[in-house]
Amino acid sequence: MKLSNNELVLEAEKEIKRERESTLKIIKLFQEISARKIYLERGYPSFYEMVTQHFGYCAGSAMRRINAMKLVKEMPQFEEKIESGELSLSVAADVQSFLYQEAKIERPYSLNAKIELVETCLGKSRREVEEEFARRNPEKEKRETQHAISHDRLRVSFSISKELNEKLNHLKDLLGHVDPSMTTEALLDRLCELGLEQYDQRRKAERAAVRKEKRMKEPQQSKAANPGTQSTSFDMDATSTSAAEVARSRYIKVHESLQVENDGQGCTFVSESGRRCRSKRFLQLDHIELFARGGANEAANLRWMCGMHNRARAHDA
Ligand SMILES: [Zn+2]
Structure with a gap:
């Protein structure tokens, strides 16, 4: 037809x-x-x-x-x-x-x-x-x-103020010794690293663990050190147990947070059909037995969840 x-x-x-x-x-x-x-x-x-x-x-x-x-x-x-x-x-x-x-x-x-x-x-x-x-x-x-231009590259476009551009260029100049022809992408990457070092809970925990390990080894090392040299093993990172840690608090000890399994795959929420979320946005430790219901700050009661799923759980409580 x-x-x-x-x-x-x-x-x-x-x-x-x-x-x-x-x-x-x-x-x-x-x-x-x-x-x-x-x-x-x-x-x-x-x-x-x-x-x-x-x-x-x-x-x-x-x-x-x-x-x-x-x-x-x-x-x-x-x-x-x-x-x-x-x-x-x-x-x-x-x-x-x-x-x-x-x-x-x-x-x-x-x-x-x-x-x-x-x-x-x-x-x-x-x-x-x-x-x-x-x-x-x-x-x-x-x-x-922004849109994808290949499987691992994105084209992001936005306009910036003159002031921001000056700041970016100033920073590139200051970092000239690291890379004299630093691209804006490389600069943003460095800035992100700095930001993540400060705000990523997981990184914080890992850093603290490394410090702790160092502290444990320190005494032996200082004995071995040449007494003539000025000691630099002064411990800046010593933390005292605060009252907040003693009282029941949401504060999760670094040691505990490191025990919580983390496969680097993001949010551990799994739907009924078996789909795992994996979002890495606002990743935080979530109490399996809710904190408000007496759930402990122990690794066995903790898991990594994205902000959305963590908040949804608190809401359902
Ligand atoms: Zn999630």
Whole structure:
């Protein structure tokens, strides 16, 4: 059976209408899944992870659906515009992310202003919508984007202030002895290392353990040292047992935290279907028997969990 040109176009139109209807249906289902935080029990640290990994959407498609979902959640009057195609998923998502960025830089829109913006964007292309945003906030180029360019490289783009650029260059100069032609990537890597040394609980624990080991060996070494040389084995890291450690406290001893199995694979939460979360965001020690219920600060009662799963558990308590 060969369709006429006219029939082909009509057939496509019919299917596109169906596609839009089902897109809206999916968005509504997403709203409920997200509201019930079903992603947590399924072993995902966020709804986004579930949309990409469980439902199989690529990053861009997932973000468009999630952003459009947020937009129609707040302004359900635009559901039918998505269904009719007057408001494309991309434009809805762009508007939502623009509003989010604006709120982040303390330029929140009232509900009426939001509705007005969406109405202005109806029937417009993404490019026209971008121009509309630029009119409303010329600072908008500060938005950060990233996309994969190979299996292990990302292209990240964002604009920075002149001041920050000066700071980065100043730092590169100061580090000139390490690497005279340091790239911004290399500099960021160094800064991340510094930050992680300071904030990563796991690294802190490992460092403390190394210090402790050193302290144990120290006495023998100092005996062997040449008495003529000035002793530098002065222990800066000696920690006294504080009152907080004696009283029942959430404080987990370094020794205990090191006993907690850590395979470097992130969050240990496992869903009923056996999916392990593995997120490394805000990784922290979680009490298996909740601390609030008398759970001990002992390795046997501790495990590594991401911030989202750790918090969800505290909530359920
Ligand atoms: Zn997790």
